[in-house]
Amino acid sequence: MQIATWNVNSLSVRLPQVLDWLARQPVDVLCLQELKLTEDKFPFMELRSAGYEAVAFGQKTYNGVAILARTPLTALARNIPGFEDEQARVIAATVETPQGPLRVLNGYFVNGQAPGTDKFAYKMRWLQALHDWVRSELAAHPRLVLLGDFNVAPEDRDSYDPVGLADTIHHTREERAHFQALLGLGLTDAYRMFEQPEKSYSWWDYRMLGFQKNRGLRIDHILVSEALRGAVTACTIDRAPRKNPQPSDHAPVVLTMA
DNA sequence: ATGACGGTGTGGCACCGA
Numbered sequence: 001m002q003i004a005t006w007n008v009n010s011l012s013v014r015l016p017q018v019l020d021w022l023a024r025q026p027v028d029v030l031c032l033q034e035l036k037l038t039e040d041k042f043p044f045m046e047l048r049s050a051g052y053e054a055v056a057f058g059q060k061t062y063n064g065v066a067i068l069a070r071t072p073l074t075a076l077a078r079n080i081p082g083f084e085d086e087q088a089r090v091i092a093a094t095v096e097t098p099q100g101p102l103r104v105l106n107g108y109f110v111n112g113q114a115p116g117t118d119k120f121a122y123k124m125r126w127l128q129a130l131h132d133w134v135r136s137e138l139a140a141h142p143r144l145v146l147l148g149d150f151n152v153a154p155e156d157r158d159s160y161d162p163v164g165l166a167d168t169i170h171h172t173r174e175e176r177a178h179f180q181a182l183l184g185l186g187l188t189d190a191y192r193m194f195e196q197p198e199k200s201y202s203w204w205d206y207r208m209l210g211f212q213k214n215r216g217l218r219i220d221h222i223l224v225s226e227a228l229r230g231a232v233t234a235c236t237i238d239r240a241p242r243k244n245p246q247p248s249d250h251a252p253v254v255l256t257m258a
Numbered sequence: 259a260t261g262a263c264g265g266t267g268t269g270g271c272a273c274c275g276a
Binding site for chain 1: 261262263264265266267273274275276
């Protein structure tokens with residue numbers, strides 16, 4: 001089975017590309033971020049016609065997340081329980097698979113703007129709350145994936161300019177420590193389970209020919225629990241949609257499991 | 259140092275993203 005994550009930067013604009021991508025990459029589960037729309041505007045019908053049920057947690061203008069699946073989605077959760085948040089950043093659901101239930105936690109992690117700002121402090125609080133929640137989710141659901149737009153480049157090799165961008169947003173010691181803390185719960189960065197091309201990124205700035213020059217960051221991730229790790233057979237970044245007219249600035253990341 | 263690109267809103271630019 002395949003499960004993917006894609007920050008679409010406005011689902012209203014990108015829906016045709018999402019449908020086109022699903023037609024060519026009929027993944028079992030697709031997690032979306034940055035819907036930038038409310039649930040009353042979510043394209044449930046169009047996705048159903050394409051063979052996908054969906055659950056969505058939306059917001060006007062900013063944020064918004066959804067899970068699409070070919071099979072029913074149950075045990076829905078919105079945002080991090082117990083963490084007051086005005087922003088729609090997390091949706092979780094359980095998907096039935098031939099191997100048993102799979103818990104899917106889809107997050108649009110806080111950007112954080114710059115160290116020292118209120119937004120960065122919010123990012124730190126948010127990451128701590130996420131960590132505590134993921135620990136309890138893992139205890140209840142051994143077969144679990146945590147995926148989405150993490151807004152963290154975990155290592156220097158995940159950035160096109162680790163020296164010039166050292167200690168800037170996505171690259172700080174604090175953000176990376178939070179990423180490592182998630183791995184410390186028993187999660188594995190599926191992309192790094194395999195040999196990958198050098199300079200592999202999942203996001204490129206729209207400006208200054210960022211994609212053409214491959215000036216990007218790997219900030220979209222799929223983490224798998226210990227119970228799933230042995231079943232993972234591949235993890236890839238699909239750069240093709242970034243070449244579309246009117247692309248999202250992010251590319252989908254795809255996990256394949258036996 | 260700044261802006262560059264793209265999306266959204268009730269707009270003629272500002273804000274946000276990463």
